Amino acid sequence: MSAKEQGARAPGAGRRHEQVGVVVSAKMQKSVVVAVERLVQHPVYHKTIRRTSTFMAHDEKGARKGDKVRIVETRPLSKRKRWRVAEILGRAVAVEDTADVQVPEAGR
Template sequence: MPRRVMEGVVVSTKQDKTAIVRVERRFLHPLLKKTVRRSKRYHAHDEANAAVEGQTIMIRECPPKSKLKRWEVVPADGGDA
């Protein structure tokens, strides 16, 4: 089964080997017919501590690594981490 992949902005890198990524989604409001923006924060595993705050990165689903981490940062070369 394919893993979900999302793109977001790094908002925090204070934890070791963890990046908190804000992923924004847009959808049309069913009643108002207006575009609405909603965001959610994901804890992503960053083995190399390479993420920098403000950077746009890709994250993908992975088996649970800790209580909150179910995502991992996709390396820039696109290979498996």
Template sequence: MPKRILQGSVVSDKGDKTVIVSVDRMFTHPLFKKTVRRSNRFHAHDAENEYKVGDLVRIQECAPKSKLKRWEVIGLGSKG
């Protein structure tokens, strides 16, 4: 099964080897037909502590690394 890859911005880098990434998604509401924006926060593994708040990063699913970490950072994202 392929691993999911998401793109989001780092909102916290206070944990050791951990960043919190906020991923936004937009979809059309099924009843009101209005575009709705939702965001999720993911704890991601950052082994070298190289990503800082505000960085646009890509994260990928991985085996559990701790109680909350199920994702790892695979690199910087693109603006487009």
């Protein structure tokens, strides 16, 4: 197969792994921590158990905490970053900070 038949992809750049998860931390510059849930079956009791894995991902798109994102595997970007944010699937609902709200006291 010639390079023309392979298309525009670089040699060795096959289909990359993709995961969908929720951003749990966005306190770093251009990096986020994404939690990905998966279902596994217990080997003895055969109950379905929810397992969570966290991945450091490179973020050029500006994802915020709570956003649902798709991450794709990439070359090693740092010691712990092997993923990058491909797209933001859903934005998080903005939650008002309750520390600044004054609660009125009941009159006596």
